[in-house]
Amino acid sequence: MARMKLDNYAVADAPRLGVRGWLRWIWRQVTSMRVALILLLLLALASIPGSILPQYPQDRAAALAFVESNGWWGRLLDATGFLDVFGSAWFTAIYVLLFASLIGCILPRIAVYWRQLRAEVPAVPRRLDRFELQDEAPASEGARDAFDRATAHLRRRGPFGWRVRVEERDARDGRELALSATHESLREAGNLLFHVALVGILIAVGAGSLLTYRAQAIVVEGESFTNAVVDYDTYEAGALFDESWLEPFTLSLDSFDVSFTVTGRAEDFTANVTLTEPGSEPLSTRIQVNRPLQVDGGKIYLQGNGYAPVVTVVDSDGEVAFSGAVPFLPQDAAYTSTGVVKVPDVTSGEQLGFVATLLPTAVDNGTTLVSAHPDLNNPVMLLRGYSGDLGLDSGIPQNVYVLDESQLSPLRDPDDAVWSVALTPGETVDLPDGLGSFTWEQTPRFAAFDLRTDPSLPYLLVAAILALVGLSFSLFAPRRRLWLVAPLADDAHAARSTVVRAAMLAPEHDAGAADEMRRVLDVATGRVRSIEEDE
Amino acid sequence: MTPQSLSLVTLWAATSLYAIAMVAWAIRLSRIADERVQAREAVVAEPATVAAGMTIPAPASGMGAGPVVLTEDDLPRRSAADRALGTARTAMIIGLLLHAVGLVTRGIDSGHVPWSNMYEYTITGSFVAVAVFAIVQARRDVSYLGAGVTGFATIALGIALTTLYSVSTGLQPALQSFWLVIHVSIAIISTGIFIVAFIATVLQLWQHARDEGQREVTGGGITRLRHRVHNAVAGWAEGAKWMAAVPKAMKLEALAFRLNAVGFVLWTFTVMAGAVWAEHAWGRYWGWDPKEVWSFVIWVLYAAYLHARTTQGWRGPRSAWVSVWAFVALIMNFTVVNLFFQGLHTYAGS
Numbered sequence: 001m002a003r004m005k006l007d008n009y010a011v012a013d014a015p016r017l018g019v020r021g022w023l024r025w026i027w028r029q030v031t032s033m034r035v036a037l038i039l040l041l042l043l044a045l046a047s048i049p050g051s052i053l054p055q056y057p058q059d060r061a062a063a064l065a066f067v068e069s070n071g072w073w074g075r076l077l078d079a080t081g082f083l084d085v086f087g088s089a090w091f092t093a094i095y096v097l098l099f100a101s102l103i104g105c106i107l108p109r110i111a112v113y114w115r116q117l118r119a120e121v122p123a124v125p126r127r128l129d130r131f132e133l134q135d136e137a138p139a140s141e142g143a144r145d146a147f148d149r150a151t152a153h154l155r156r157r158g159p160f161g162w163r164v165r166v167e168e169r170d171a172r173d174g175r176e177l178a179l180s181a182t183h184e185s186l187r188e189a190g191n192l193l194f195h196v197a198l199v200g201i202l203i204a205v206g207a208g209s210l211l212t213y214r215a216q217a218i219v220v221e222g223e224s225f226t227n228a229v230v231d232y233d234t235y236e237a238g239a240l241f242d243e244s245w246l247e248p249f250t251l252s253l254d255s256f257d258v259s260f261t262v263t264g265r266a267e268d269f270t271a272n273v274t275l276t277e278p279g280s281e282p283l284s285t286r287i288q289v290n291r292p293l294q295v296d297g298g299k300i301y302l303q304g305n306g307y308a309p310v311v312t313v314v315d316s317d318g319e320v321a322f323s324g325a326v327p328f329l330p331q332d333a334a335y336t337s338t339g340v341v342k343v344p345d346v347t348s349g350e351q352l353g354f355v356a357t358l359l360p361t362a363v364d365n366g367t368t369l370v371s372a373h374p375d376l377n378n379p380v381m382l383l384r385g386y387s388g389d390l391g392l393d394s395g396i397p398q399n400v401y402v403l404d405e406s407q408l409s410p411l412r413d414p415d416d417a418v419w420s421v422a423l424t425p426g427e428t429v430d431l432p433d434g435l436g437s438f439t440w441e442q443t444p445r446f447a448a449f450d451l452r453t454d455p456s457l458p459y460l461l462v463a464a465i466l467a468l469v470g471l472s473f474s475l476f477a478p479r480r481r482l483w484l485v486a487p488l489a490d491d492a493h494a495a496r497s498t499v500v501r502a503a504m505l506a507p508e509h510d511a512g513a514a515d516e517m518r519r520v521l522d523v524a525t526g527r528v529r530s531i532e533e534d535e
Numbered sequence: 536m537t538p539q540s541l542s543l544v545t546l547w548a549a550t551s552l553y554a555i556a557m558v559a560w561a562i563r564l565s566r567i568a569d570e571r572v573q574a575r576e577a578v579v580a581e582p583a584t585v586a587a588g589m590t591i592p593a594p595a596s597g598m599g600a601g602p603v604v605l606t607e608d609d610l611p612r613r614s615a616a617d618r619a620l621g622t623a624r625t626a627m628i629i630g631l632l633l634h635a636v637g638l639v640t641r642g643i644d645s646g647h648v649p650w651s652n653m654y655e656y657t658i659t660g661s662f663v664a665v666a667v668f669a670i671v672q673a674r675r676d677v678s679y680l681g682a683g684v685t686g687f688a689t690i691a692l693g694i695a696l697t698t699l700y701s702v703s704t705g706l707q708p709a710l711q712s713f714w715l716v717i718h719v720s721i722a723i724i725s726t727g728i729f730i731v732a733f734i735a736t737v738l739q740l741w742q743h744a745r746d747e748g749q750r751e752v753t754g755g756g757i758t759r760l761r762h763r764v765h766n767a768v769a770g771w772a773e774g775a776k777w778m779a780a781v782p783k784a785m786k787l788e789a790l791a792f793r794l795n796a797v798g799f800v801l802w803t804f805t806v807m808a809g810a811v812w813a814e815h816a817w818g819r820y821w822g823w824d825p826k827e828v829w830s831f832v833i834w835v836l837y838a839a840y841l842h843a844r845t846t847q848g849w850r851g852p853r854s855a856w857v858s859v860w861a862f863v864a865l866i867m868n869f870t871v872v873n874l875f876f877q878g879l880h881t882y883a884g885s
């Protein structure tokens with residue numbers, strides 16, 4: 001069997017392309033309109049799984065649970081990047097190719113555009129009768145006069161309007177004047193600007209992801225935190241972000257105001273804070289959901305809130321083993337909140353742990369207690385306790401909101417049932433077996449603040465605005481070519497019966513083209529005077 | 536009457552008026568088609584046939600191009616098409632006014648702009664679609680779109696009032712922003728424009744099918760199925776005589792493009808404004824939340840459509856299909872994504 005020649009198989013007799021020819025062929029394919037189109041369609045298609053399947057960056061827990069519960073199928077999707085679509089190799093490949101295509105397409109077009117701008121307007125076609133848009137009118141004062149007027153009219157909009165060229169040429173019977181005008185450079189400029197701005201957006205986004213950091217701090221009313229990595233609950237930064245860039249300001253949460261309607265819908269969240277930047281006076285201000293606080297080098301957003309009950313645990317030796325505010329995570333709109341209290345530092349004996357549920361407005365729905373409203377109208381805390389080893393010494397960082405029960409056993413009543421109590425604020429309960437006591441002192445709120453800096457934002461905004469402007473010109477600026485032709489008469493008498501013929505080329509959707517052609521013809525032939533002359 | 540009940544009453548009234556307008560637009564279309572067909576036949580017909588029948592063809596430049604039926608008083612009657620046009624226009628404009636009252640009273644009732652949940656999007660979006668059509672119609676005759684647009688609005692309003700309805704509430708803190716007004720209103724306006732463009736595109740595809748006629752069913756599997764579907768559509772379009780009153784595919788393509796272009800610029804703005812808002816509210820401008828993913832998909836598909844229009848081998852029906860998929864994604868974003876996908880935008884569903 002003859003070996004199939006990989007290159008130029010489409011055209012059997014074509015000369016072999018060779019490596020360079022081959023590369024050039026690939027490049028031409030990549031930068032063709034058709035490939036750009038297919039890549040765009042692929043980009044849309046490839047995004048869709050990102051909205052259907054759980055994604056690691058958006059919801060790590062859901063993605064892990066998905067893999068867990070779907071066996072080999074889940075593992076396959078995980079391995080092939082479907083659970084992190086927008087970071088996957090194939091998604092990246094599509095947009096990298098698309099932008100390679102874009103750049104490869106745009107650079108030559110800019111060069112062509114530049115040359116066209118300085119080149120002469122193309123000559124008038126020999127025959128005008130093959131164009132769909134045509135008209136003619138008698139010019140009573142001769143061709144030269146008509147063409148002068150038309151030229152002045154067309155040029156009145158300056159460099160972004162019509163480019164005009166008038167020439168004399170031979171016609172079938174004698175000489176004629178021919179005017180050629182184009183009005184398409186603005187549209188092309190807009191199109192180029194749009195595509196270049198898309199590249200700008202991509203660069204800004206890329207640079208931003210390298211230079212950004214994002215952190216979250218949970219602050220209880222009356223407490224504060226300092227802008228440093230150790231003080232954050234979570235912290236992520238781009239590869240080029242340097243922790244030393246964090247400005248060491250301090251933010252304290254003086255109070256947190258909420259307002260809920262009677263039905264429990266949130267109306268307003270306001271964090272009253274004091275910001276102390278190094279070397280300046282403390283500043284009292286507010287942070288609200290849509291109103292982040294601008295600080296040097298970033299913004300602080302109010303991202304969440306909840307209750308942080310202050311609890312005190314006394315151990316079997318009568319010593320205070322734990323005392324402090326513990327943020328409880330709200331689980332629903334009525335702020336049913338769960339929290340975990342870990343007490344590693346007991347004087348003697350085993351470590352203690354507690355799992356608690358806070359019901360801000362507890363009501364009995366017949367079977368269990370539930371919360372009916374997010375305000376503290378009838379607060380109740382449901383508490384269970386554990387003893388054993390909290391597992392804090394293993395060296396693996398632990399989630400503060402989860403109790404690792406693997407080496408713990410639940411506290412039990414004297415009659416061996418699992419110990420579980422309902423507390424009200426200010427109440428103290430004794431733990432079974434003389435292990436100590438648990439007191440619920442107060443119920444302040446906490447606020448979760450996100451801190452973020454992204455130096456690329458201004459550039460991104462500029463690129464986006466340029467894209468929008470470019471797009472508008474690209475779509476709405478006209479793409480028209482106009483021609484006028486009239487015979488040059490030898491004597492004044494013949495001039496009086498000169499007929500100017502006009503033709504125009506414009507896309508089908510351009511509904512205003514015919515009108516403009518007629519207007520130019522009218523101005524040229526004196527049926528109406530140019531707008532300029534009217535003024 | 537409270538603003539709430541006034542809003543409901545006016546919206547129901549608008550729904551009924553749109554239904555009437557839809558029927559009238561449809562009648563107008565088929566009457567024009569009749570008149571065209573008859574006018575064409577009249578040109579070929581021998582004058583002798585006039586004596587035999589009761590109908591004489593009107594002169595081409597007479598009181599209207601339609602045939603004139605001889606009645607007792609022998610006056611040429613206003614053409615049926617014109618009467619239907621009058622009804623359609625009146626019903627639509629009054630419907631539009633009542634619709635506007637319904638929106639304003641809803642806004643008064645809830646204390647904020649009426650576009651913060653699905654019910655409100657739907658009533659506002661359908662208003663924009665009809666308004667866009669009315670504006671285009673005022674400038675040139677596009678009455679062949681009338682039945683589609685008012686029909687769409689009737690269905691959308693009906694669904695909104697019967698199943699999506701929710702009592703007005705205040706706004707969640709995350710929505711209390713001037714960006715709600717900007718971002719969502721532009722989104723709704725572009726949606727309204729895309730709806731009208733979509734209807735023009737559907738007509739365009741029918742015209743293509745009609746022009747092409749029946750295909751030979753060849754190939755296997757999907758190709759075969761595609762030919763079958765095409766033949767069904769073509770057969771149907773050939774049978775629908777009102778299609779004679781619909782402009783040529785090229786004209787419809789041009790109209791759809793103009794609308795889609797405006798819609799696309801506004802959608803681009805919507806996505807950008809959404810990113811600015813997300814940056815304010817959530818501290819990141821883009822997070823691939825399901826709603827954001829779909830807004831992106833819609834944007835990319837419409838961009839692909841604009842590309843396809845100028846790509847060799849993709850002109851005509853092929854690029855039209857890309858815009859159909861883009862429109863499907865738009866509707867998906869509004870329905871499926873709102874209702875079933877979890878994300879920061881989920882409050883939109885409530």
Ligand code: HEM
Pocket residue numbers: 031032033034036040098099101102103105106191195198474475837838841842845
């Ligand atoms: C990031 C990917 C891209 C996007 C989002 C995009 C978007 C668009 C849009 C919305 C238009 C419509 C504007 C108009 O019709 O004037 C357009 C036009 C155009 N694009 Fe792109 N484009 C992309 C990549 C490319 C690439 C890779 C090429 C080159 C192969 C290209 C070449 C063109 C050309 C030549 C036009 C003008 C079509 C015309 O004559 O109207 N684009 N593009």
